[in-house]
Each structure stands twice: as C-alpha cells, then as structure tokens.
Amino acid sequence: xxxxxxxxxxxxxxxxxxxxxxxxxxxxxxxxxxxxxxxxxxxxxxxxxxxxxxxxxxxxxxxxxxxxxxxxxxxxxxxxxxxxxxxxxxxxxxxxxxxxxxxxxxxxxxxxxxxxxxxxxxxxxxxxxxxxxxxxxxxxxxxxxxxxxxxxxxxxxxxxxxxxxxxxxxxxxxxxxxxxxxxxxxxxxxxxxxxxxxxxxxxxxxxxxxxxxxxxxxxxxxxxxxxxxxxxxxxxxxxxxxxxxxxxxxxxxxxxxxxxxxxxxxxxxxxxxxxxxxxxxxxxxxxxxxxxxxxxxxxxxxxxxxxxxxxxxxxxxxxxxx
Amino acid sequence: xxxxxxxxxxxxxxxxxxxxxxxxxxxxxxxxxxxxxxxxxxxxxxxxxxxxxxxxxxxxxxxxxxxxxxxxxxxxxxxxxxxxxxxxxxxxxxxxxxxxxxxxxxxxxxxxxxxxxxxxxxxxxxxxxxxxxxxxxxxxxxxxxxxxxxxxxxxxxxxxxxxxxxxxxxxxxxxxxxxxxxxxxxxxxxxxxxxxxxxxxxxxxxxxxxxxxxxxxxxxxxxxxxxxxxxxxxxxxxxxxxxxxxxxxxxxxxxxxxxxxxxxxxxxxxxxxxxxxxxxxxxxxxxxxxxxxxxxxxxxxxxxxxxxxxxxxxxxxxxxxxxxxxxxxxxxxxxxxxxxxxxxxxxxxxxxxxxxxxxxxxxxxxxxxxxxxxxxxxxxxxxxxxxxxxxxxxxxxxxxxxxxxxxxxxxxxxxxxxxxxxxxxxxxxxxxxxxxxxx
Numbered sequence: 001x002x003x004x005x006x007x008x009x010x011x012x013x014x015x016x017x018x019x020x021x022x023x024x025x026x027x028x029x030x031x032x033x034x035x036x037x038x039x040x041x042x043x044x045x046x047x048x049x050x051x052x053x054x055x056x057x058x059x060x061x062x063x064x065x066x067x068x069x070x071x072x073x074x075x076x077x078x079x080x081x082x083x084x085x086x087x088x089x090x091x092x093x094x095x096x097x098x099x100x101x102x103x104x105x106x107x108x109x110x111x112x113x114x115x116x117x118x119x120x121x122x123x124x125x126x127x128x129x130x131x132x133x134x135x136x137x138x139x140x141x142x143x144x145x146x147x148x149x150x151x152x153x154x155x156x157x158x159x160x161x162x163x164x165x166x167x168x169x170x171x172x173x174x175x176x177x178x179x180x181x182x183x184x185x186x187x188x189x190x191x192x193x194x195x196x197x198x199x200x201x202x203x204x205x206x207x208x209x210x211x212x213x214x215x216x217x218x219x220x221x222x223x224x225x226x227x228x229x230x231x232x233x234x235x236x237x238x239x240x241x242x243x244x245x246x247x248x249x250x251x252x253x254x255x256x257x258x259x260x261x262x263x264x265x266x267x268x269x270x271x272x273x274x275x276x277x278x279x280x281x282x283x284x285x286x287x288x289x290x291x292x293x294x295x296x297x298x299x300x301x302x303x304x305x306x307x308x309x310x311x312x313x314x315x316x317x318x319x320x321x322x
Numbered sequence: 323x324x325x326x327x328x329x330x331x332x333x334x335x336x337x338x339x340x341x342x343x344x345x346x347x348x349x350x351x352x353x354x355x356x357x358x359x360x361x362x363x364x365x366x367x368x369x370x371x372x373x374x375x376x377x378x379x380x381x382x383x384x385x386x387x388x389x390x391x392x393x394x395x396x397x398x399x400x401x402x403x404x405x406x407x408x409x410x411x412x413x414x415x416x417x418x419x420x421x422x423x424x425x426x427x428x429x430x431x432x433x434x435x436x437x438x439x440x441x442x443x444x445x446x447x448x449x450x451x452x453x454x455x456x457x458x459x460x461x462x463x464x465x466x467x468x469x470x471x472x473x474x475x476x477x478x479x480x481x482x483x484x485x486x487x488x489x490x491x492x493x494x495x496x497x498x499x500x501x502x503x504x505x506x507x508x509x510x511x512x513x514x515x516x517x518x519x520x521x522x523x524x525x526x527x528x529x530x531x532x533x534x535x536x537x538x539x540x541x542x543x544x545x546x547x548x549x550x551x552x553x554x555x556x557x558x559x560x561x562x563x564x565x566x567x568x569x570x571x572x573x574x575x576x577x578x579x580x581x582x583x584x585x586x587x588x589x590x591x592x593x594x595x596x597x598x599x600x601x602x603x604x605x606x607x608x609x610x611x612x613x614x615x616x617x618x619x620x621x622x623x624x625x626x627x628x629x630x631x632x633x634x635x636x637x638x639x640x641x642x643x644x645x646x647x648x649x650x651x652x653x654x655x656x657x658x659x660x661x662x663x664x665x666x667x668x669x670x671x672x673x674x675x676x677x678x679x680x681x682x683x684x685x686x687x688x689x690x691x692x693x694x695x696x697x698x699x700x701x702x703x704x705x706x707x708x709x710x711x712x713x714x715x716x717x718x719x720x721x722x723x724x725x726x727x728x729x730x731x732x733x734x735x736x737x738x739x740x741x742x743x744x745x746x747x748x749x750x751x752x753x754x755x756x757x758x759x760x761x
Contacts, residue, residue, distance in 0.1 A: 088343070
C-alpha cells in the first residue's frame with residue numbers, strides 16, 4: 001500500500017488543489033488561497049493523516065492493526081484509544097441497524113464475488129456456502145473494551161464502511177487547525193468542507209452518474225449555482241452546493257450479479273448473508289460530518305426498497321439512484 | 323425486510339457518536355446541534371407557566387425566545403418574559419389566637435387576619451416584563467465569547483444588567499473552561515416608599531387627616547438601589563462517549579438595599595401576644611459563594627441528569643440542592659418521538675444568622691432581624707413530570723407538571739404563651755404547570 005504515495009499540486013485560478021491516491025481512490029484537497037506554501041503544508045499534513053489511517057485500518061495491508069486483529073482471531077489484541085473509538089462507533093451503527101450493518105460481515109465476500117455483469121452465473125454461490133460463511137459473521141460475538149479486542153476463530157473485521165469517511169473528518173479537523181482558508185477534502189467521493197468559500201460562496205460538487213467510470217468530481221471554478229441540478233436524467237451529473245458539512249455516497253452500480261434476470265447488488269445483509277433486495281444503486285447523503293453521511297447512506301441502502309422512505313423520515317437531504 | 327426501529331433516534335445517536343469519535347463537539351453541543359439547525363434560520367420557543375401556592379401566590383409566566391444562528395457561527399438570542407403575580411404572601415408576623423390588623427405596605431388601608439391564621443398580605447400583585455439579549459461568537463479556533471444585556475421592569479422595580487463570558491475549548495474540545503461576569507443595578511421604589519428599619523407599623527384610621535404625615539415618619543425615602551456583581555468559573559469535561567461532567571464556582575457580591583420592605587416582625591409580650599409590628603432590617607451587603615457539579619449520562623436511549631449545588635454566604639445561610647432528571651424516550655407510541663421526564667429536586671437550607679420568627683418585648687434589639695421564612699431553616703422538595711412530543715413540522719410540544727413542598731424547620735426559639743397554640747412555621751405547597759412549544 002505504499003506504492004504511488006506522491007502528491008501533485010495543481011494551481012487553479014484562486015485555489016490550489018493537492019491530488020494524491022489513497023484507499024484505492026483518487027483523492028483531492030482544495031484550499032482557496034494564493035499562498036502556495038500553505039497549500040503544500042496543508043497537503044502534506046492531510047496526506048500524512050489519510051495514509052496513516054489507511055496503514056492502520058486497511059484490511060488489505062498485512063501490516064495494519066486491522067490485519068493484526070484478524071490474523072489473531074481467537075486471542076485478545078491490544079488496541080489504542082482511536083481504535084476503541086472507531087469500534088464504539090461501529091457498535092453504535094450495529095445497534096442502530098439491528099445488526100444489518102456489521103463490520104464483521106466482510107467474510108461473506110468469500111462466498112460472493114461481485115465482478116459486474118460478466119460470468120455472473122459462475123460466481124453465484126450455493127445456499128450452503130453462504131450459510132457456512134455466515135457462521136463467521138456476528139458483531140455480537142466480538143468482545144472489545146478500551147484495551148483489547150477479541151475475535152472468535154475465523155472471524156474478520158474491516159473498517160471499509162467507516163474508515164474513509166473518518167479520514168475525511170479527521171482531515172477537516174487538521175485543516176481547520178492549520179488555516180482559516182476554505183478547504184475541501186475529497187477522498188474518492190466522500191468529502192467534506194471546512195466552511196463556505198470566500199465571500200460566503202458555496203462549493204459546487206458534481207456527483208457523477210455511477211454508470212460512468214468515475215465517482216465524484218469537485219469543480220471549484222464551476223459557475224453553476226443551483227442547489228441541485230433538478231434533472232431526472234440518470235445519465236447527467238448532479239451538482240450539489242455545499243457551504244458546510246459533508247457528503248458521502250454509498251453503493252456502487254458496477255458491482256452486481258444477475259441471476260434469472262434479477263439484479264443482485266453488492267450490499268449484503270449481515271444477518272442472512274444474501275444481498276439486500278431492491279436496494280438503490282447508490283445513495284448520497286449530506287450531514288454535518290462525513291462519517292454520519294456515510295453511515296446514513298449505508299444504513300439506508302440496507303433498508304432495500306424502503307431506503308428513500310427511511311431517509312425521508314430522518315429528514316435528511318439525500319439523492320438516490322436506482 | 324426488518325425495518326430499523328426507533329427511527330427518530332438514529333440521527334441524534336449518530337450525531338453524538340460521531341462527535342465523540344471525532345472529539346469535535348461537547349456532548350451538550352452535539353445534542354442541541356441537530357441537523358435541522360441550519361444557519362440563517364430563526365428558532366422560536368414559547369412557554370406558558372403557571373405557579374400556584376395553596377392559599378397564597380399564583381404566578382403566570384409567558385416566555386418567548388428567538389434564536390438566530392448565522393453562517394459564521396454567531397448566535398443571537400432574544401428572550402422576552404412576562405410574569406404576573408397575584409395573591410397573598412406571608413408578611414412575617416406570627417399567627418395569634420386573636421384577630422390581627424395590619425396596614426398595607428402602601429399605607430392605603432388595612433387588612434385583617436383571622437385568629438390562628440398565618441398573616442398573609444393579599445395585596446400582592448405585580449407584572450414583570452423582562453428582556454434579555456445575548457450575542458455569542460467564536461473569536462478564534464477554540465475561543466468563544468458572549469455578551470448580553472438584561473432589562474427587567476416591574477411596577478416598583480427596575481433591574482438593568484450586563485454580562486460577558488469567554489469559553490475556551492481544549493483537549494480536542496473534550497474540555498471547556500469558561501469564565502463569566504455579570505453586573506446588575508436594581509432600583510426598588512415600592513408604593514408608599516421604603517420603611518425605616520425597626521420602625522413600628524402604623525395601624526389606625528388611614529382616612530384621618532394626620533395619617534399621611536404619621537405614615538411618612540416610618541419611611542426613609544421613595545427608592546433605593548442595590549448592585550450585584552457575579553463571577554462564574556466553569557469547567558466542562560467529556561468523560562467518555564456517554565458521560566459529560568460540569569463544575570462551576572460562583573462568587574456573588576450584593577451591595578445596597580437588601581431588606582424586604584413588605585416584611586415585618588411581631589413583637590410579643592411574655593405571654594406571646596403581639597404588641598407591635600416592626601419593619602424588618604437586613605445588612606446592606608451579602609457575599610454568596612457556591613460550587614456546583616453536574617453529570618449527564620447517556621444510557622442506550624435514556625439520559626440521566628444529576629446535579630448538586632452547595633451555597634454559602636456571610637449571612638450564614640448554607641444550602642444544599644440536589645436536582646435530577648431522567649429522560650425516557652417513548653418512541654412513536656405516545657405521540658411522535660415522545661418522551662417522559664421525571665424530575666426530582668431536594669433543597670435544604672440553614673437560617674440566616676439574623677433570622678428570628680418574632681421579637682420579645684423589652685429584650686435587647688439585635689442589629690438586624692427578619693422573620694422572612696425564605697431565609698429561615700427549611701427543607702423543600704419538588705417532584706414533577708414532563709411529557710414532550712413532536713407535532714407537525716417537527717415542532718416540539720411539551721407539558722410539565724410539578725408539585726413543590728416547602729417545610730420550615732422549628733428555629734428552636736422558645737414558644738411563649740399563646741404562641742404555643744399557633745403554627746409558627748407554616749409549610750408552603752405549590753403546583754407548577756408549564757406548556758412549551760418550540761418552532
């Protein structure tokens with residue numbers, strides 16, 4: 001995971017953009033300033049933090065704390081305060097979703113393989129295979145406290161549902177400590193801003209159609225000023241105006257299976273081991289913090305056909321794509 | 323598909339959970355900072371409160387609160403309170419086995435108290451209008467300042483005040499230190515003027531030609547002032563994701579006219595019979611200090627709020643207050659996002675060193691004396707219940723009902739003669755009802 005850890009500084013009309021790769025996504029930090037030194041300093045601080053979080057919590061990195069916990073399932077593994085707080089947050093999400101959201105559900109992916117629409121028949125698992133992997137799922141079987149976490153043998157956890165959003169929020173906190181200049185942090189489509197742009201202008205954020213081969217772009221020089229482009233055309237981008245808070249998208253239209261004409265999305269029900277029926281392809285949520293936005297989008301997807309109703313009831317600003 | 327229950331709580335729980343994880347907010351702030359609180363919007367609260375003491379004072383209060391949060395995190399809060407008070411209040415004299423006659427504080431007319439009854443002045447009637455304006459803004463990362471103005475006007479009372487406060491966050495905003503001061507200037511101008519300390523209440527024919535002149539000899543003037551300076555130091559600490567603690571210390575000094583011009587003391591003879599009524603006399607300064615600790619604890623759905631205050635002053639009053647509230651969400655079964663909140667408060671105070679229930683004829687006069695039950699030794703408790711729910715458009719409607727009981731303690735003074743047969747320490751019971759609507 002240490003490959004390609006370079007940062008690229010781009011000069012815009014009234015801002016600097018620091019681009020880098022992290023968490024398998026293109027990432028960007030925009031700061032609205034003419035101070036190049038500040039932009040570089042900010043870029044260094046944020047990339048250092050994002051890469052630190054990636055190194056610590058990525059399940060793909062064999063040296064991460066996450067892998068250490070997973071490789072030592074059956075024994076207590078020492079954790080620090082930050083990990084405890086993240087686990088506590090995950091615990092809240094598990095409770096709130098009555099078990100639908102479960103950071104130990106990653107092992108189900110061994111049974112399911114969502115590669116897109118090709119060769120779908122060969123990857124559709126048997127019920128027995130799903131049931132077997134389900135034995136190793138269940139947050140309630142995991143014990144953790146402020147000092148240690150203990151997984152049962154064969155279990156795994158991953159921070160995929162919350163780690164990137166957490167990194168966005170941490171980055172904004174660090175940005176605010178460094179500068180009063182407006183900052184936007186975008187980690188592969190999950191993003192947050194430190195506040196409005198100069199003169200109380202909004203940030204214009206384009207959410208690309210998930211069917212297009214990209215996720216979210218930020219375009220600070222855009223002159224679009226509508227709150228949301230009120231188009232219903234699924235092929236066009238949506239433009240979201242943000243003055244504060246965060247935005248996160250959950251769901252990925254490119255990852256699905258088709259069997260007997262039914263399209264199965266990659267969102268799995270941690271309790272049954274099967275894909276959530278009739279879930280939207282993606283949901284984008286606005287909230288004060290990225291981690292809230294991300295989890296609300298995910299919790300909504302887990303509601304399947306009820307996703308939009310769920311968010312409407314919570315009086316949350318969101319966009320859903322089906 | 324199983325649906326998520328307690329939908330209403332998800333957003334709030336996530337707000338608190340995220341704030342704890344990121345250490346960006348105090349718990350209290352996270353609770354109030356719901357998603358709907360978007361900048362540039364006014365938020366209004368209105369409340370109507372009724373307070374009624376059995377056979378005594380009834381009070382009605384209407385509160386109108388408006389708050390606006392600006393884009394740049396400044397907050398303007400405006401509050402208008404209107405109180406009306408009617409009914410009877412103990413005048414300080416002791417009950418007697420015979421009828422007693424008292425002159426009204428204004429000097430206009432008399433009232434009589436039945437044998438055996440605690441003397442109550444039933445001319446108590448006042449309307450108070452109070453205006454508060456408060457401006458709060460961040461001045462630097464982790465530094466928030468606030469300043470406010472206060473104006474309160476009653477028929478015979480004017481109070482003007484200013485306050486200032488600074489709050490400093492540190493330890494990733496898990497800790498907040500605050501320091502505040504306030505200054506009040508009050509003017510008291512009761513109808514009939516201010517009585518001379520320890521002068522005898524003039525009782526007689528208020529229509530007589532020499533009445534007004536005689537009454538004036540018991541007066542020292544038409545109005546007087548007092549000034550109050552308060553200093554408050556506070557510390558708030560987020561203990562963990564469920565618990566918040568707050569500690570306060572306050573120092574308050576009051577100078578000026580602190581006597582209650584409506585209160586008297588009975589002067590009794592060796593058989594306990596009232597011979598005279600003297601207007602009370604209090605020192606012209608008071609220094610109060612208090613320490614306060616509060617803890618908010620979030621269980622999975624319920625919230626427990628417990629606080630304790632210890633107050634002491636140079637009048638030798640010491641008091642202990644324990645206050646607790648427990649918020650129980652009821653889900654959507656009894657109104658949308660409804661909750662119940664039981665309330666319990668316990669209060670105990672010792673008497674001021676110059677408190678005495680009555681004076682004895684021909685005994686040496688103390689420098690100060692007051693028979694006001696409010697500065698005597700007492701125990702009081704409040705039990706109450708609040709019920710709230712969301713109505714249309716997310717506006718909150720709540721109802722509160724409380725019962726208050728105050729029991730004075732026997733001051734240990736020898737009860738002489740006829741005083742043995744009367745109640746020198748009557749208790750006070752009151753019912754408080756409040757309706758609040760936030761929109």
